[in-house]
Amino acid sequence: MNVLIIEDEPAAAENLKYILKEIEPSITFETVIDTVVDAIDFFNSPHNIELAFFDIHLADGISFEIFEKAQVNSPIIFTTAYDEYAIKAFKVNSIDYLLKPIDEDELKNAINKYKTSKQTTSLPKQFQQVLQMLNIEKRTFKSTYLVQQRDTFIPLSVNEIAYFTIDTGIVKAISFDEKEYNISEKLEDIETQINPDEFFRVNRQFIVHRKAIKNLQLYFNGKLILNLEPKPTEQIVVSKAKAPQLKKWIY
Incomplete structure (x- = not known):
C-alpha cells in the first residue's frame, strides 16, 4: 500500500x-x-x-x-x-x-x-x-464559572484561572493568586467550553492557561515536564505524542 x-x-x-x-x-x-x-x-x-x-x-x-x-x-x-x-x-x-x-x-x-x-x-x-x-x-466561549464558597456563590472569571485539574474525582480551578475553587463540571466538558487559544489540555489531569506556563523541561522518551506558576502539587508530564502539539500551540 x-x-x-x-x-x-x-x-x-x-x-x-x-x-x-x-x-x-x-x-x-x-x-x-x-x-x-x-x-x-x-x-x-x-x-x-x-x-x-x-x-x-x-x-x-x-x-x-x-x-x-x-x-x-x-x-x-x-x-x-x-x-x-x-x-x-x-x-x-x-x-x-x-x-x-x-x-x-x-x-x-x-x-x-x-x-x-x-x-x-x-x-x-x-x-x-x-x-x-x-x-x-465564530464560536463563543465561557467567560465565567459560578463557584461556591461556603454558603455563597461567586462568579469566577476564566481569565483568573491558571489551570483546571482533577483530584480524586473533583475538578478544581486554581487561580493565578493561588486560590482553589471546586468546579461542578467534567474536565472533558470544560475543554469544549473555554477558548483553545488560551487553554490547552496537556494530559488527562490538567488544562492549563497559556500565561501559567513557566517553562518546559525535556523528559525521557520524548516526553516533557511542564512547569507552571503557581506551582501544582504534582508533576505534570506531557506525553511524547502530545509534546509536539503543545510546543506548536505555545509558539
Whole structure:
C-alpha cells in the first residue's frame, strides 16, 4: 500500500509513519507534504497513491482548499486535534477522521475499513459548512464559572484561572493568586467550553492557561515536564505524542 501524508508538523508525521509501519510493515510512503500549495501540485500530477492522510490545518491554510483546485480520487483519512464540537462536523458530513494524538487501535480500524471497502471516501460538497463549524473565531466561549464558597456563590472569571485539574474525582480551578475553587463540571466538558487559544489540555489531569506556563523541561522518551506558576502539587508530564502539539500551540 502506497501512502501519502499531508502534515505540517514533522514529529506528528514521523509518529504516524511509525504507527503505520507497526500495523502494516509492507506500507510504503510516497512523500510527506506540509502545504496546501504543494498538495495541489501533487494531485495535479500523475501519482499512484492508494491512501492519503490529511491534517486539517497546514502551514498555508486548510487542507479542504486542496479539493477546490485539484482532483483527489484516493481514499482519505483526516487527522485532527479539534475538540468534540468540531468532530461532529466530520460525522455529519461522513468524513473519516482520526483524533490526535493518533491511537494505534483507531488507526488499525481505519486501515481495516480501507482494505474492506477499497472505495474512495465520499467527500462532502458543502466544504464551507464544515469550515464554518471548524472556525473557532465564530464560536463563543465561557467567560465565567459560578463557584461556591461556603454558603455563597461567586462568579469566577476564566481569565483568573491558571489551570483546571482533577483530584480524586473533583475538578478544581486554581487561580493565578493561588486560590482553589471546586468546579461542578467534567474536565472533558470544560475543554469544549473555554477558548483553545488560551487553554490547552496537556494530559488527562490538567488544562492549563497559556500565561501559567513557566517553562518546559525535556523528559525521557520524548516526553516533557511542564512547569507552571503557581506551582501544582504534582508533576505534570506531557506525553511524547502530545509534546509536539503543545510546543506548536505555545509558539
